[in-house]
Amino acid sequence: MNDLSKWMGMPLDASGHGAEIDIMMSWVHWLMLLLFVIWAPFFIYCLWRFNAKRNPKASYTGVKSKLSSYLEGGVVVAEAVLLVGFAFPIWATIKNDFPAEEESMIVNVIAEQFAWNVIYAGDDGQFGQTTLTKPIEIDTSDPRGDDDVIITNTLHLVKDKPVIVNLTSRDVIHSFALPNMRVKQDVIPGLEIPVWFVPKMSTSEFRREMAKTMPISGDQRRRAQYPPYRWIAMQDYPTADGSDMIAEEGQRLSTRVLTQLYEAGITEVYAAPEMEISCAQLCGGAHYSMRGTIIVHDTQEAFDAVLEENTF
Template identity: 25%
Template sequence: MTLLIVILAVVFLILTIMVISKTQTLLKGVKDKSESEVEDTITDGANNMNAIGLFVFWILSVIGVVWSFEYAKKDFLISFGDLPTASSVHGKETDYWFWFGMAVITVAFLVVNSVLFYFPLKYRYKKDRKAYFYPHNNTLEIVWTLIPALVMAGLVFTGLKVWNSVMSDAPKDAEVIEIMGKQFGWQVRYGGVDNEKLGNYSYKLINDAEGNEFGIDFTDENSFDDFTSNTEMHIPKGKPVLLKIRARDVLHSVFIPHMRVKMDAVPGMPTKFWFVADKSTADMRAELGNPDFKYEIACTEVCGRSHFAMKLTLIVDEPAEYEKWKKEQKSLLASKPEFMEKVPANLQGKAMKYIMPAAPASTDSTTAATGGAATSASLR
């Protein structure tokens, strides 16, 4: 690749010197000769050389572009973790229309530039050629305006259709997860097992020292079973997932490349994105033959000195595994019982069940009696 660049640079330099030399010759001719004599110095041979040189340059350029694409194709895949296809339902549609658009643009580029480089060869100067002036043609104007307009409108509206589908309201059965960006990490909050609805929050309640990084409002009973994570995010395979996105300090951007998910996290302006993952982490590991593969959530908005390290592991579980994992998580109230002080007195009874889960019922009266005696003894 480096050798090709060097060769092209040398060719460009030689052509530049030739153009400068030819220009100086023409300028000298203008000074020393009459207009008719200057015209005679422009030989058909020189024009042939320029026209053929331009067309050869175009052919070599096309060959170079095709070769460089084929040469670098493997790196395109590596940049996406050796992933040939998207791991979400909408991602496959996004990829299809992306490559469809690239194909249309590439064809248009090749046709237009081929004509552009062919015309200097076809209509190069010849001493006996007469110019044909063709000032206007309404039909041609309509054709070359209407066709590109229709093609571009088609591309825009197909893209808009996909965009509207992912930005529409999520299905009612969607798993609602909140992800919050802050310098320099991601925080994730779930609605808990008993209550899928996330509790309220307020930026005024954010207190890192106390452990309330989300600013969760514990006067809202929906927050009692919320649990959080700052090391990984779990989502179920095959079920709609609605990400409620926000930022705590500066502009961030949630980017899940394998899912084709990208949405800015803006301070003071919550955003959202919903999608359906159709490949679990185990599926991807089997597909790629890589037992260490992990989905990743990254930040794609430069947010400060440690922006590069703002990453979070995403784990896509089978539905049963996901539900099992959720049941194993402790609510924030259970992890930090001191937050009970923030719960209104009339709601503390409801909140207590997330701190002190009910003991399993005993089926053996003797065991129950023994356990009760032991408990009494321990209390004494």
């Protein structure tokens, strides 16, 4: 009763504050359901009760009972409880109670048409300047940026470690949406807007939770937007003679790989989606392509290894 997120088609919750948001959403839906169940039949009853045939002469006094005023008062009270009791405290925590910077991972994200530039400060914990080239690069004339790392469209995080993301845009308004983290924030050029959350589920846990068998058909495999696109193979798929691999466990199922699987006679793949970053603000012609991936590592060491790999 408290959590309808599965029934409402909400994405799997992987963040520290997600449960509170889902509970509030559930109660909003319960209230709306109650209003719908009471008001819809009442509306239909009124259509019948007060139609012209039954009431050739209009009533000039109307309803005398105070019941409808009490009912409306009740709805106002219920909505006030949702707002003051649930929404305000949750919003206040998200907006005011930032985690301590020393215990958090701090990431700068610069949005551009049509990519997310994710910047890590490196060992010194300081961000250097970035260039205005496309794509954005670290400005080598700024010594603070010597150890900075830019990774495009992938946000690497560590499970249970709070993240503070400083958001800005180099061109138009975008919106940084992380459905699994219950985060959505407009990104405005000229402003730096921080958001924070705690990833409570690692990518491997998320994939295990979301893994399912997906059919591949001859038509579907040609479409880039077919669901397994951006999905990950959850097992190895060797060729028929076993001499080679079509897809390895953990590999992204691109249209090309799906085609190869289909041609090898495999019509079902065991796969899982990624936690996604999407742009939730119509920001130009290729807005739909402004998607990224969140990878939540189980350990700090695994995260450090990725930064190491991306340092040049």
